[in-house]
Amino acid sequence: MTDTPPSDTPKRRFRLTRRRMILGSGLVGGALVVGYTAMNPMQVGGALLTAGGPDFDPGPFGPYIRIDADGGVAIVNPQQEMGQGIHAALAAMIAEELDADWDTVRVVDARVNFAAYGPQMTAGSHAVAYHWDKLRKTGAAARSMFVDAAALRWQVPRRLITVQNGVVSHPQSNRSASFAELLTDAARHAPPREPVLKRPEEFRLIGTDRVRRKDCGPKSTGRQVYTQDIQRPDMLVAMVAHSPRFGGMLKRFDDRDARRIKGVVDVFAIETGVAVLAQDTLAARRGRDALRIEWDDSAAERRSSPELTAWYRDIAVGRAVIDATSFETRGDIEQPQTGDRFETTIDFPYLAHAPMEPLDCVAQVRGWDVDIWSGSHLATLDQVQAALTARTIPGRVKLHVLPAGGSFGRRGLMSCDYLVECVRIARRTGHRPVKLMWTREDEMTGGYYRPMVHHQASIVLGADGLPSDWRHRIVAQRLIPVGDNPQNSEGVAGSPYFAAANTLDCRIASPELPVSVSFWRSVGHSHTAMAMEHIVDQLARRARRDPAEYRRALYQKAGATGRLRVLEALCTRAGWGKPLEDGWARGMALHDCFGTIVGQVAEVRLDSGRLVVRRVVAVVDCGIAVSPDQVAAQMEGGIGFGLSAALHGAITLKDGVVQEDNFDSYAPVRMDEMPLVETHILPSTRPPTGMGEPGVPPIAPAVANALFALTGTPTRSLPFGRQA
Amino acid sequence: MTHSLFVNGRLHSVDTDGDAPLLWVLRDHLRLTGTKYGCGKAQCGACTVHADGQPVRSCSLSLADAATSRIETIEGAAGPEAEALTAAWVARGVPQCGFCQSGQLMSALALLRANSAPTDADIDAAMSGNLCRCATYNRIRAGIHDAAAALGDRS
Amino acid sequence: MKLRRPRLSCLSIAMILFALIILIVAILLRPLTLPKPEALSAAFAPVVVAPLKPVSAFNAIVDPAARSVALFQEAGRVIRHPRCMNCHPRTDRPTQTDAMRPHMPAVARGPDGAGDPHLRCATCHNDANFTGRDVPGNPQWLLALIEQAWQGRSLGETCRQLFDPARSYITRAELLEHMANDALVGWAWHPGGDRPPAPGTQAQFGALIAAWRETDARWPA
Known part of the structure; x- marks a missing residue:
């Protein structure tokens, strides 16, 4: 993963040829259009975003495949590798169709280049689904070029030529040649118009246990380079003192003591606070500690978490009025609910991402030219933001994407806060590179949280015991400034649990406050799954039915065949209904997000008030599992991440100041709390869907439902055992 | 002030004060960046190194204290x-x-x-x-x- | 993380539009003046040490038993302080902070009170408070024996336990020495960082304990 990116050869204009169209990236989405379409928005975007930069030569096999003279195959990963294993899955797609020798395939990270790779955004667990056809076609096209070369050299029909593990053969004449031997010839051939793809049953690599991560070596020896490890000649280290309250503005500051610290080079105000530049990290930290700052809190958030929770509850019941938007309406919603009503509420706290690598970025601004080293997720957006901040054009921004030491969404902000901050500082260092370091405390108190959320539901069960009238209110801040806040209703909207409802009234209210919020691994599903799945268990108990059987009835009614399949496998694998030892209980939850359906059953016990989760059985339908090993890894990781939040996670405010600032007060699950995880992947021939996030949402409700089975008391707020 | 520090079998001379956390000496002075900063207060363990064979959190060990021990980092982990x-x-x-x-x-x-x-x-x-x-x-x-x-x- | 995934062409157009909007906004908002450095007075938050009443303050109490109990109750303000209680836990896991929540990360006392053989206290705690701020330390960093647990006990129970030979593991002379002179106990008055120290000084505390012993060492009910 530490290889250099593909070479930039200057002085050659990027022209779109048929070769580039096919091997390039299928820039026009699904259809491989041959020729030049002047109005193609991808080309317009590519031209705008790469203008002024060095020209990019994708090479004979396109921007994703580089084959060295010795036959070594390097596959370019255009996505952010932050632990989710995407580099292996994407490389396997190409290697499968190329029939390259997987064991020797290398993966390199792409530099940002819109013309070559299109928008480079790693979000929404979409990469596997998005690249599925595109990258396989790229691999198949390159393979076809090698077959053409061999057919011509040996004067044999194409169809009698086979390719396996990087060796092209003609079995009848017992001739074979490696990619290296055919390289020059193959490069001269044109890629086919419509490369022929393998059928799923023909896969030799995809779906096997051989598709493993390629970065375990460097990551198991300390050799993997992260942004934190970047050293540039003459580099300075920056730290920024931010307002302790959201919405606070810098009023006055005194830098005399800071400047006396050995190693401190400069101190100045920037838009987000006071920046201290120093020779090394420690001096920057000490310099920042020595600052005296007065903040103007006149526009700042001064409330505490209990006040905010109370306000959210008032909004949900209409005592405090803000505009709400309907996202599901059915039947006569003006009619008041009649009959036996079930009412519940559930409160969710703000959550920090807390990736192991605190936020950092390296930037160098030299006139028009900007170099950035960062674990960027929304790399194309980061490039644009950096250009705007540095007052240059995007083509002059060279963004070197490094693997992030975790992110979980924190590095995937539309506003790219830390990156913009770094570029702002780098504009003022006289061309010296700057490494911006956020401390753990900066990261945890710095906002862009999973929002605080309040769910309120009022449900009437019909004669068949299924919900016939469902009224649902969600209160949550918007994640993006426009629209009806769909990210926080996803998972409730279109729920199969509404299948039997004649009356349906779901609304979301989006209060505005200065606390910044953003995408957090699984986004809205991180709370909607908990709300829906825990409600369903409570409804099942009310209807005196088994939770699995109750779900089955609703899924059948909704025609949710995917969920039914997962449910059946889950019941079998988890031994649903079989007795457990005294004191233990099982809880189940099923959720689909980003196209992937995950069901989990947790085995839970209360050990003198402490919640113990011993084992989680998970069943997943993610279409074709490109890398079963990484699907399992993401299930384990998603469960650990979701469980951390459910057991301990809460960012709380007191007088507007965040109270949790490090891992002692915002405690993730450690090894002693991690349950065993058993992952079962349902066989499928459906195109693959993502796995980075879908493992997260079901764990909290699975545990809550087990706890409910154990104690009969429903969970009304997360984290467990803490009152909101 | 100059300190002698024995890391991965080699003696290094480091010019910084004795209060400096070993972590930053390793990372910023000796360029041994395999040891990571994750929390700065011995909560996460990403900065774990060995001092005389015992695991320690280098973010919370001063250079002066570390200078009396044999330090082993991930780069020198062998055997x-x-x-x-x-x-x-x-x-x-x-x-x-x-x-x-x-x-x-x-x-x-x-x-x-x-x-x-x-x-x-x-x-x-x-x-x-x-x-x-x-x-x-x-x-x-x-x-x-x-x-x-x-x-x-x-x- | 989920971005709506419309057709690609829309995405790119949206992105270009987004960039243009930002550009316009940036230009509109550009003349932002940032504060220049100026002299500010240092606003040090002084370390507030709760005072401890001197022995002489109890001279007015005539009844020796009542005086003894009063002396111990005053000393009890130290004994009951989180700086002391945190290392006298009822379980194998010490507590932390004024809220006395379980120690993070989870650690265990181990056979000698200095940590599990595989995760010693010294993995994180050194001979002194580190950088005065984050991780506290002392050369003798150690947990009290489980028989000497104070958490969850009343002051009176703590006192009875101190003198119960089966549970105290300490003679009266050693007890005075521990309270008045032990360097690890002394850490409670110099805990570093923003941790509030125990009330008074170790000398005052020692004097209270000594005076209490001299008054026959009575304890509250």
């Missing part, structure tokens, strides 16, 4: 236990983002050197100071068992 652990980590596909793994490996290395056949409880105790936000814990535990088994077979 049969280190090799067995690395091999197990790769075979199991332990890392995800990988940022915590230097610290995990240094804690695991100290454990294996002290206890050639650790139980699950021993592993939980030894590793509970090391956080992994990707939650690779189950694979870490399995990896330590694998390494212990491989060492047992060899001897």
